Amino acid sequence: MHTMKRWSVDILVSEESEGDAARTWAEAGLRSEEGANLRGHGMARKHPADVDIPDIGDELAVSRALADLARQLRQAAAEDISDSSGGAWRS
Template identity: 40%
Template sequence: MSHTTEWKVRLQLVEDGGKTEARAVLDTGTTSLTATGAAQRAPGDEDAPEIGDEFAAGRALRDLGSRLLQTAERDVEARGAAPEPRTSTTYGWSM
């Protein structure tokens, strides 16, 4: 049985006064997950907004990944399969 789908991720970045905030939204077509990330330029650092964008976006996407894994774990548990004790960050399904 083959399954193909497309999910969309929107990433919004806002920089103001050396602080960058990112908001990532995953839209699966039936549900959505939202995550955030932030970066703060140190007072002595060069003004390089693209670096703040990279840090804030990376943190938002990492948060989104964590939220997605938590959702998958809840879905597995709802089907009666309790998670096994973790010894690594690999969850249920292998990579």
């Protein structure tokens, strides 16, 4: 039997600058057809002395949001394994 599922990740990026400093926030939201709904968050800061290259802040913030999302997904899987097997999950 072959089964396909669709999981979607939406990424929102927000930037705020004040003078020479800037901050970028990212939120990565995971939705599955089965109803899973997780949100990862990440942030990046531009030092006032750094060259202003907004793509770098976007990349760092998004990568951190995805890493947070991956951590949460792994934790959810560990809890599901523990609940179904009665024992702790070992990676």
